[in-house]
Amino acid sequence: MSTYLPEYHPEQETEATARPLTYRFEPKDYVFRSITRSGGIIVLVVMAMVGIFLASNGISAINEVGLWKFLTTQNWAPESNDFGIAAVLWGTVQIALVALLVAMPLSLGTSLFITEVARGWVQRTLTSLIDLLAAVPSVVFGLWGAYMLQPNIVDFSKWISVWFGWIPMFQVEGVDPASPLRDTVPFTASTFIAGLVVAMMIVPIQTSIMTESFRRAPIGEREGAFALGATRWGMIRTVVLPFGQGGIIGGTMLGLGRALGETIAIYLIISPVFEIKFHILEKGANSIAAMIALKYSESNEFAMSALMAAGFALFIVTMLVNFTASAIIARSRSGAESEG
Amino acid sequence: MKMPSEPHTVAMTTLPDEAAGAGVHAGARAGQQSPEQSGTASQQLAVFDPADPFDAGSTFDPEATFDAGLEKRFSLAAQPAAGLEAENISAWFGERKVLDRVSLSMPAGTVTALIGPSGCGKSTFLRILNRMHEMVPSASLAGEVLLDGQDIYDPQQRITAARRNIGMVFQKANPFPAMSIYENTVAGLKLAGLKASRAEKDFLVEDSLRKASLWDEVKDRLHQPGGGLSGGQRQRLCIARSLAVSPRVLLMDEPCSALDPTSTRRVEETIESLRGEVTIVIVTHNMQQAARVSDTCAFFLAAQNTPGVIVEHGDTNAMFSDPRDQRTNDYVNGRFG
Numbered sequence: 206m207s208t209y210l211p212e213y214h215p216e217q218e219t220e221a222t223a224r225p226l227t228y229r230f231e232p233k234d235y236v237f238r239s240i241t242r243s244g245g246i247i248v249l250v251v252m253a254m255v256g257i258f259l260a261s262n263g264i265s266a267i268n269e270v271g272l273w274k275f276l277t278t279q280n281w282a283p284e285s286n287d288f289g290i291a292a293v294l295w296g297t298v299q300i301a302l303v304a305l306l307v308a309m310p311l312s313l314g315t316s317l318f319i320t321e322v323a324r325g326w327v328q329r330t331l332t333s334l335i336d337l338l339a340a341v342p343s344v345v346f347g348l349w350g351a352y353m354l355q356p357n358i359v360d361f362s363k364w365i366s367v368w369f370g371w372i373p374m375f376q377v378e379g380v381d382p383a384s385p386l387r388d389t390v391p392f393t394a395s396t397f398i399a400g401l402v403v404a405m406m407i408v409p410i411q412t413s414i415m416t417e418s419f420r421r422a423p424i425g426e427r428e429g430a431f432a433l434g435a436t437r438w439g440m441i442r443t444v445v446l447p448f449g450q451g452g453i454i455g456g457t458m459l460g461l462g463r464a465l466g467e468t469i470a471i472y473l474i475i476s477p478v479f480e481i482k483f484h485i486l487e488k489g490a491n492s493i494a495a496m497i498a499l500k501y502s503e504s505n506e507f508a509m510s511a512l513m514a515a516g517f518a519l520f521i522v523t524m525l526v527n528f529t530a531s532a533i534i535a536r537s538r539s540g541a542e543s544e545g
Numbered sequence: 546m547k548m549p550s551e552p553h554t555v556a557m558t559t560l561p562d563e564a565a566g567a568g569v570h571a572g573a574r575a576g577q578q579s580p581e582q583s584g585t586a587s588q589q590l591a592v593f594d595p596a597d598p599f600d601a602g603s604t605f606d607p608e609a610t611f612d613a614g615l616e617k618r619f620s621l622a623a624q625p626a627a628g629l630e631a632e633n634i635s636a637w638f639g640e641r642k643v644l645d646r647v648s649l650s651m652p653a654g655t656v657t658a659l660i661g662p663s664g665c666g667k668s669t670f671l672r673i674l675n676r677m678h679e680m681v682p683s684a685s686l687a688g689e690v691l692l693d694g695q696d697i698y699d700p701q702q703r704i705t706a707a708r709r710n711i712g713m714v715f716q717k718a719n720p721f722p723a724m725s726i727y728e729n730t731v732a733g734l735k736l737a738g739l740k741a742s743r744a745e746k747d748f749l750v751e752d753s754l755r756k757a758s759l760w761d762e763v764k765d766r767l768h769q770p771g772g773g774l775s776g777g778q779r780q781r782l783c784i785a786r787s788l789a790v791s792p793r794v795l796l797m798d799e800p801c802s803a804l805d806p807t808s809t810r811r812v813e814e815t816i817e818s819l820r821g822e823v824t825i826v827i828v829t830h831n832m833q834q835a836a837r838v839s840d841t842c843a844f845f846l847a848a849q850n851t852p853g854v855i856v857e858h859g860d861t862n863a864m865f866s867d868p869r870d871q872r873t874n875d876y877v878n879g880r881f882g
């Protein structure tokens with residue numbers, strides 16, 4: 206037995222060039238690829254068709270008033286050619302933001318509780334309850350909001366407006382805070398209440414995405430933090446939250462996308478107004494989706510085209526939000542190992 | 546240069562007498578104890594009830610953040626190494642017992658190597674020494690761990706303080722990837738809620754990185770991510786991070802098993818330079834490493850389907866040159882395991 210010394214002359218010119226690599230698919234792989242690819246293509250085609258359908262039907266209404274007027278008019282009266290999405294788009298965004306402001310901390314807290322504090326049956330039960338919440342139909346949320354939440358929350362609305370009315374957003378006109386009568390009607394059917402109900406509807410999606418991203422925070426880093434004498438909150442702050450950042454942002458954005466498109470629950474709660482309002486506690490709110498549901502049955506062909514145009518605007522906004530969300534989720538470190 | 550603060554003059558190993566403690570600790574089991582039994586040496590996980598599904602075990606400790614002034618001096622000033630004493634440690638995962646009445650003395654400032662085949666409970670033993678064992682939901686334990694004579698499982702003791710005093714370096718390097726090298730090094734301060742000035746941190750970063758023999762390699766890129774280092778550098782960053790909170794004991798669980806020979810040598814140099822300052826307990830599968838770095842050595846073994854025990858422990862030279870148990874002799878000479 207002896208070893209070998211290969212002949213190697215570094216000073217010689219090398220003849221090596223990279224060779225092209227080709228390969229043949231297995232038939233099974235080929236079938237699999239075709240099926241999955243066509244699935245993906247179908248989804249894209251459907252999406253495109255929805256967009257094209259809305260755009261082509263809405264274009265005649267937009268042409269009638271011009272794009273600028275369509276974007277800036279607050280009224281909605283297609284019969285007199287005076288319509289635009291300014292008020293409803295504003296209302297949509299406002300309700301969604303209220304929902305987000307309430308749902309975000311709630312989801313963050315719930316998912317941290319599920320992943321970092323609860324154990325055993327509590328953890329399992331809570332996880333499935335959240336999933337169950339996602340399965341509740343939105344009309345049920347709407348009824349609950351209108352008949353259960355609203356009568357109980359208006360006093361809270363009033364309390365906010367009495368104490369924080371100096372902030373313009375919380376002002377409610379035509380209410381005398383000194384009056385001893387329990388006059389809560391001006392506080393019903395508001396952006397705030399609609400936002401609260403929508404918040405309940407987006408908590409599940411936000412919570413499950415955040416939970417998923419926190420769960421994947423590497424055990425090695427968690428133990429590393431604890432081994433340095435970290436408190437639990439210290440560990441969460443240095444390991445779990447940075448790791449779950451993408452999940453937090455992405456989940457929040459997905460919830461926002463859902464909140465923007467929510468229809469029936471808002472429809473059941475608000476009393477529609479066609480003006481840009483800043484007073485979120487005050488009676489009267491609106492959203493694109495709720496308006497379409499409201500006006501749909503009484504529309505002639507042209508009014509229908511106007512609604513399609515409004516729908517197209519909503520479609521664009523939600524697409525943008527959702528694409529941003531998935532881009533953030535995909536780019537986050539979640540799922541990628543911390544290997545260097 | 547070996548310079549333990551309590552020099553072993555008699556180079557001789559010890560075979561634990563299993564019969565001696567058998568009567569006292571038989572059946573004592575954490576989490577299943579009746580209150581009357583709590584006076585025995587067996588120890589309940591006092592901080593939380595592992596069966597409480599509403600609480601994964603509280604490491605929250607309000608006072609740790611409030612007396613920051615005291616803690617700061619406490620933490621930034623280097624503390625003398627402390628002796629560590631494990632007494633009759635038994636450990637379970639669920640119903641399965643993986644350690645049975647293991648006692649070991651790790652004198653202040655010395656390096657103790659734990660050797661033995663895989664699965665014999667070395668990591669479990671090490672994790673019991675700084676209360677990491679109880680992070681596993683099904684885990685329980687009995688026995689005492691005395692740091693300078695004070696039981697770290699005493700209900701009066703804070704788990705965060707125990708872990709800060711007894712640092713740990715893991716088999717897989719685990720720097721915080723979102724943090725820079727600088728931030729990683731002083732992460733322990735932030736985690737414990739300690740405030741330190743910029744100058745204090747600068748000093749601590751250089752000092753700790755120097756001790757971990759990493760300073761020269763990273764001094765020009767302290768503010769780049771810690772995840773961008775090589776495997777060996779990441780491990781030394783973790784050592785520096787542990788040293789920055791000035792632990793009195795440093796536990797290392799196979800710190801070099803994923804490292805190349807050069808990095809391994811650097812880690813061994815670090816251990817050498819820390820001798821006397823910090824009590825070190827290192828698990829290693831590398832017999833040469835154990836022989837090179839340690840003053841004393843303990844050989845763990847778990848026979849088929851029985852919990853792990855210490856077969857023999859004592860002066861490293863004696864363990865390698867003249868072990869008293871045949872199994873030790875076989876193991877250190879690479880004949881099994």
Ligand SMILES: Nc1ncnc2c1ncn2[C@@H]1O[C@H](COP(=O)(O)OP(=O)(O)O)[C@@H](O)[C@H]1O
Pocket residue numbers: 638643661662663664665666667668669670681
């Ligand atoms: N998280 C755990 N859950 C259940 N059993 C475990 C766990 N960790 C270790 N064990 C078991 O405990 C025994 C001791 O493991 P360990 O302390 O890791 O051994 P070593 O470090 O000596 O290789 C092994 O039999 C292992 O299967």
Ligand SMILES: [Mg+2]
Pocket residue numbers: 667668669798
């Ligand atoms: Mg191990």
